[in-house]
Amino acid sequence: MIRSITRQKTPEEISGLLEPFTKIFIVGCGTCTTMARTGGQPEVVRMAKSLQEAGKEITGTMMIPVACDELTHEALEENKQAIAGADVLLIMTCAFGVQTIALHFMDKPVVPALDTLFIGKEKQPGTFDEICIQCGECVLGETGGICPVAGCHKGLVNGPCGGTDKGKCEVDAKKDCVWTLIYNKLEALGSLDVMRRYQDPKNYHVEPQPGKVLIPFEERSEEDGTQP
Numbered sequence: 001m002i003r004s005i006t007r008q009k010t011p012e013e014i015s016g017l018l019e020p021f022t023k024i025f026i027v028g029c030g031t032c033t034t035m036a037r038t039g040g041q042p043e044v045v046r047m048a049k050s051l052q053e054a055g056k057e058i059t060g061t062m063m064i065p066v067a068c069d070e071l072t073h074e075a076l077e078e079n080k081q082a083i084a085g086a087d088v089l090l091i092m093t094c095a096f097g098v099q100t101i102a103l104h105f106m107d108k109p110v111v112p113a114l115d116t117l118f119i120g121k122e123k124q125p126g127t128f129d130e131i132c133i134q135c136g137e138c139v140l141g142e143t144g145g146i147c148p149v150a151g152c153h154k155g156l157v158n159g160p161c162g163g164t165d166k167g168k169c170e171v172d173a174k175k176d177c178v179w180t181l182i183y184n185k186l187e188a189l190g191s192l193d194v195m196r197r198y199q200d201p202k203n204y205h206v207e208p209q210p211g212k213v214l215i216p217f218e219e220r221s222e223e224d225g226t227q228p
């Protein structure tokens with residue numbers, strides 16, 4: 001079971017990440033980001049409209065019913081043609097969806113439109129994997145869509161460390177070094193220069209704990225068509 005609470009990046013952040021690209025394909029999610037009203041159908045339509053007004057070309061949009069399950073791959077394949085015509089995929093799902101899509105299309109850059117605030121996943125019954133620590137300042141746009149904060153045992157945002165060995169992690173030799181995965185993805189994109197950019201130390205207190213997002217009652221009533 002997934003619970004991903006997300007918040008849309010500012011228009012300035014999104015336009016900065018999309019600056020090198022002209023043709024954009026937008027992906028929304030029918031589950032958690034629909035619930036949070038950050039990446040459902042209405043938000044995807046609004047995002048497409050505002051990007052078109054900013055001079056971008058939208059090659060298509062799609063809603064994945066559940067961006068974090070195995071059917072995502074099939075859903076993406078159904079839109080393969082429109083996706084092939086895009087320079088970049090703008091992902092309005094949680095960070096799990098961004099990373100699923102980043103690894104599905106190794107030759108396509110992905111840009112997250114949202115920050116994931118808190119998330120956890122049950123990989124198989126009784127086994128839980130942390131795939132995002134909900135840092136509140138998502139760096140996936142700088143790391144090929146693969147998270148070093150959750151995936152690196154040392155949480156390095158400027159990696160790899162000196163212990164990486166033949167693509168494996170020095171802390172757990174059975175596990176891929178996440179910075180090798182990031183390197184491979186950036187190499188496939190022809191964007192290895194991004195590895196040279198220094199990332200500032202992370203602020204781990206962007207979202208006060210315990211995390212809470214509350215949609216004001218007036219806003220809910222307005223969108224639902226009911227009176228407050």
Ligand code: SF4
Nearest residue numbers: 132133135138139147
């Ligand atoms: S950088 Fe990693 S930990 Fe932070 S929001 Fe993005 S995926 Fe989650």
Ligand code: SF4
Nearest residue numbers: 152161169170177178
């Ligand atoms: S080997 Fe890679 S994943 Fe492991 S601690 Fe070093 S940089 Fe992080």
